[in-house]
Amino acid sequence: MAILKIARMGHPVLRQVASSIEDPGAPEVRRLVADMLETMQDADGAGLAAPQVYVPKRLVIFSVSGARAERAAEEAADGGSESEEAEEEVPLTVLINPVVEPLTEEMTAALEACLSVPDLAGSVPRYTAVRYRGLGLNGEEIVREATGFHARVVQHECDHLDGILYPQRMRDLTSLTFTSELHAQARAEAAE
Numbered sequence: 001m002a003i004l005k006i007a008r009m010g011h012p013v014l015r016q017v018a019s020s021i022e023d024p025g026a027p028e029v030r031r032l033v034a035d036m037l038e039t040m041q042d043a044d045g046a047g048l049a050a051p052q053v054y055v056p057k058r059l060v061i062f063s064v065s066g067a068r069a070e071r072a073a074e075e076a077a078d079g080g081s082e083s084e085e086a087e088e089e090v091p092l093t094v095l096i097n098p099v100v101e102p103l104t105e106e107m108t109a110a111l112e113a114c115l116s117v118p119d120l121a122g123s124v125p126r127y128t129a130v131r132y133r134g135l136g137l138n139g140e141e142i143v144r145e146a147t148g149f150h151a152r153v154v155q156h157e158c159d160h161l162d163g164i165l166y167p168q169r170m171r172d173l174t175s176l177t178f179t180s181e182l183h184a185q186a187r188a189e190a191a192e
C-alpha cells in the first residue's frame with residue numbers, strides 16, 4: 001500500500017471525463033483501491049475519486065463516521081443553511097462505474113470541502129435524496145438510496161468522474177471561505 005499524491009484544482013486530470021473500468025476484478029483495481037483507502041485516511045477525507053490520484057477511471061470510495069456526519073450537520077447549520085441533513089454514518093464503500101440518479105427535485109445547500117481544493121470550503125446545492133448503483137470490489141452489485149450528508153458525499157465524489165469540482169456547482173462564490181477562517185469564527189462565537 002502507498003499514500004498517493006492528490007491532484008489539485010487546475011490539473012487537467014480533474015477536468016476530464018473518466019472512463020469505465022472494464023474488469024472490476026483486476027488486480028490493479030484492487031491495488032488502486034487499497035492505495036486510495038490509505039490516502040483518504042491519511043488526508044482525513046470523507047471520500048476520494050480515482051481522478052484525484054491521477055487515475056481517470058470511474059471509481060470512488062467514501063466513508064463517513066458518526067462524528068464526521070455530526071460535524072457536517074453542524075457546519076451546515078453554521079453556514080446558514082436551512083437544511084436538516086441527517087447525521088447518518090456511511091459505511092466504507094467502494095463503488096466502481098457508479099451511476100447516481102436524483103429521487104427528488106429538492107436541493108439543499110451545505111458546506112463542502114475537497115482534498116483537491118485544499119484549505120477552502122463553500123456552500124453547494126445538492127439533491128437531498130439519490131439512488132446510486134455500481135459494483136463493489138468483489139463484483140457485487142450495490143444499489144442504495146441515500147439522503148442528507150450521505151447523498152451529498154456520493155454526488156460530490158461522482159462529480160469528480162465527470163470532471164466537475166464543487167466550486168462549479170456553487171450558485172455564487174459568496175460563501176467560498178478559507179477553512180481556517182471558519183474555525184476562527186467558530187472559536188469567536190464559542191467565546192461570546
Ligand code: NI
Binds near residue numbers: 114115156160
Ligand atoms: Ni472532492
